[in-house]
Amino acid sequence: MEPRRLRIFFLFCALVLPVQLCEIPRMNSDLIGCLNRRLMSVTEDLSKELNPSVYMALRLSSDHNLKKEAQYFHRLKNAFQAKEKSFLPAGQQVQPKTGHLALYLLALRAACQDMKTREMKRLVTRLKHDLHKEKEQIGPEEKGHPITNYYQYSLGVLALCVHGKKIDTHVIQKLINAEMHNKFTHGTKLSVDTEAMAGLAFHCLKQSRLYTRSIVSALLQAVQSVKKKILQAQTPEGTFGNIFSSPLAMQVLVATGMSNKKSECSRGMNALLGTLEHNHDNLMMMSQLLPVLHGKSYLDIATMGCQAERDTLQQHVKCPESSVTALEHSIFTIQLSVQHPSSHEELYNHSIQVPSGSSLLDVLGKAQNQGSKLFTFETRSTLQGPMLTTVMGIEAKDAERSYWQLLKAPDTSLEKGVSDYRPQDGESIILKLSHQ
Numbered sequence: 001m002e003p004r005r006l007r008i009f010f011l012f013c014a015l016v017l018p019v020q021l022c023e024i025p026r027m028n029s030d031l032i033g034c035l036n037r038r039l040m041s042v043t044e045d046l047s048k049e050l051n052p053s054v055y056m057a058l059r060l061s062s063d064h065n066l067k068k069e070a071q072y073f074h075r076l077k078n079a080f081q082a083k084e085k086s087f088l089p090a091g092q093q094v095q096p097k098t099g100h101l102a103l104y105l106l107a108l109r110a111a112c113q114d115m116k117t118r119e120m121k122r123l124v125t126r127l128k129h130d131l132h133k134e135k136e137q138i139g140p141e142e143k144g145h146p147i148t149n150y151y152q153y154s155l156g157v158l159a160l161c162v163h164g165k166k167i168d169t170h171v172i173q174k175l176i177n178a179e180m181h182n183k184f185t186h187g188t189k190l191s192v193d194t195e196a197m198a199g200l201a202f203h204c205l206k207q208s209r210l211y212t213r214s215i216v217s218a219l220l221q222a223v224q225s226v227k228k229k230i231l232q233a234q235t236p237e238g239t240f241g242n243i244f245s246s247p248l249a250m251q252v253l254v255a256t257g258m259s260n261k262k263s264e265c266s267r268g269m270n271a272l273l274g275t276l277e278h279n280h281d282n283l284m285m286m287s288q289l290l291p292v293l294h295g296k297s298y299l300d301i302a303t304m305g306c307q308a309e310r311d312t313l314q315q316h317v318k319c320p321e322s323s324v325t326a327l328e329h330s331i332f333t334i335q336l337s338v339q340h341p342s343s344h345e346e347l348y349n350h351s352i353q354v355p356s357g358s359s360l361l362d363v364l365g366k367a368q369n370q371g372s373k374l375f376t377f378e379t380r381s382t383l384q385g386p387m388l389t390t391v392m393g394i395e396a397k398d399a400e401r402s403y404w405q406l407l408k409a410p411d412t413s414l415e416k417g418v419s420d421y422r423p424q425d426g427e428s429i430i431l432k433l434s435h436q
Contacts, residue, residue: 031276032293034319036061039286043072050076051383052107053287059110060291060300063313073111080104098130099152102159103383106298109162112306124165131156131167135174142177145401145436150175150184154197161204162302169215172205179222187405187434189413192233192241196248199226203255204299227256231264238271242415246271247288251297282420284384330356332425334363335409338375338391341402341433347392348375360406360429361386361418385419391431405434 039057042048055076058069105123113120134146134153146153157175160167175198178184184194199222205211206219230249233241240249250268258265272289291297337349352367367375378390388404389396396402406414406421409428414421423429 030319031273032290033063033314035276035286035290035293036063036313037319039283039290040065040068040313042283043068048283049381049383050079051283051287052076052103053284053383055107056103056110056298056301057287057290059304060294060296060298061313062294064309064311065313066309066311073107076104076107098127098134098146098148098156100383101127101130102152102155105159106162106301110301110304112304115163124160124163127156127160128165128167131160131171135168135171138174138178142174142181142183148398149194150178151191151194151197154194154201158197158201158204158298161201161208162299164208164302166210167205169211172211172215173218175201176218176222179225185436187413187436190229190233190241192230192245192249195226195229195233196240196245196252199223199230199252200248200255200298202226203252204302207299223256226252227258234264234268238267238274240268243271243275244282244285244415244420246275247285247292250292251288254292254295255297255299282385282417332356332358332423334423334425335428336363336367336375337409337428337430339430339432341394350374356425357422359419360414360421360423363423363429364388364418379418385417388418388431391433394433396433401436402433403436405432406430407432 036058039054042051042054043058050072055069055072058064058072101123105127108115108120108123115121115124131153134148134156137147138144154175157167157171179195179198179202184191184198186194202219202222206216206223211219230240230252233249235241239246246268250272253265253268272292275285275289291300331353332355334352334354335349336352338347339345340347348367350367352363352370354363354366358366361379364375364377368377376390376392377388379386380389381387388406391404396404406418407430408414408423409430
């Protein structure tokens, strides 16, 4: 065959033959079904905070319980509308709620809601307004930061893109510039979560056909940059950054068409399957994981039709028990200390005894309840779980980009939050006010 015809033949094959993307072995379908049912059970637990990510995960699944999904969406919509009254007060300036609003808009698209109503148009306008405020706060040459953070900024861009809305190119360019200037960090470390969310936004924008050739070229470069950083962040165990950031990172690889033949893909999938066997209980991680296990990403919400869906989720399959078991009778001793934010002197240093299997949040609660009033703390509820905001009267402030860092002595940053991390006997935990 002539060289020219041979090239045409291979091009034809590339276009016609299906690409084998990152896939889950069928033998693990029961484990995936168990994760699906665990998330479905969350929708029936009235004590759990309503989470648009849980709903999106269930909608992106290949198996459904349509009645329970509809009931959860109805509760989600009612709860959001009650909070949304503060979103557009006449003549008032309100701090952006970019991430929360973006997740809700993604959930609306996953439910195939009519976005042409006055109420829905108002929500889209609000998100555009919030992104403009975020953009202005970043300032020239990306020396500043968004009012919230780049994760929420990226999520807002993604939500508008999934809805097919054209976004101001200045808003897009700020996100591209932040990627190219390595702004997606948490402290001194790469934030894989932020990279992944930005990567999904870049890829969605690139595919939308709404922008000039120069913008598309910059978006393509940004996608490639994100993928490179994510792959470089893969650990020997196969996770990307850590187990909590891996599902969103894998969504990027799935969305951008990484081949199943790539070792990074298979190692990443094996690591994710390991999370099912260990039965983690972080709702945000599980809700970002389920779409990946069905070969999808948040970008697939854009093409959902909500037609011809059937109730296919099996309820009577034996699943592993939750990893949160009854606390054992043995007692662990945890050393807890608090460093002064400026002098690094210890404001608090005491041994705390708790039942084995206790979370770090349990340790903090025990320290506070010992009666001496030497130690106090406060948390704020987030969709990722409780976040430590104040320790011994010292508050971490978003405006100052400060946060309470959790360390295992001497200087190992914990990859989990206060409710997810379970210290081992004899560990020394340090609470340190740090800056991003």
